[in-house]
Amino acid sequence: MKTTAATPPRPLPRLDADNRAFWTGGATGELQIMRCANCAAFIHPPRPVCRHCLSDNVRPEAVAGTGIVDTFTVNYQPWYPGLEVPFVIARVALDGAPGVFLTTNIVGCPPDSVDIGDRVRVTFLQQEEIYLPLFEKID
Numbered sequence: 001m002k003t004t005a006a007t008p009p010r011p012l013p014r015l016d017a018d019n020r021a022f023w024t025g026g027a028t029g030e031l032q033i034m035r036c037a038n039c040a041a042f043i044h045p046p047r048p049v050c051r052h053c054l055s056d057n058v059r060p061e062a063v064a065g066t067g068i069v070d071t072f073t074v075n076y077q078p079w080y081p082g083l084e085v086p087f088v089i090a091r092v093a094l095d096g097a098p099g100v101f102l103t104t105n106i107v108g109c110p111p112d113s114v115d116i117g118d119r120v121r122v123t124f125l126q127q128e129e130i131y132l133p134l135f136e137k138i139d
């Protein structure tokens with residue numbers, strides 16, 4: 001998904017060594033989540049040290065990119081000019097990455113069609129060098 005005139009720019013994260021794989025993995029179509037090579041736990045948001053075992057042997061790993069809507073809300077507030085409302089803000093539990101939840105948007109469907117437990121798949125919205133991981137429902 002590329003930015004179009006109908007898609008106003010979003011506030012973008014500042015890239016650093018820890019979060020670069022997460023925010024740019026969409027360039028190769030991969031959702032990259034930091035994982036500890038010592039205890040195998042996934043770590044999100046990405047950090048240089050595992051919060052479970054304090055190992056610094058952490059590295060990004062591609063996950064399936066699917067998950068389920070854990071909870072959600074519908075936003076009606078146009079927070080900045082050009083922002084199209086309503087839209088869904090959701091917390092997605094990722095498949096294959098226990099304990100990792102992404103706060104994201106569910107796109108490509110009417111907001112009132114989204115429900116807790118819906119199966120979703122990542123789709124990336126590119127803005128500059130950032131690939132924002134958004135999700136669409138799996139039919």
Ligand SMILES: [Zn+2]
Pocket residue numbers: 036037038039040041050051052053054055
């Ligand atoms: Zn660990």
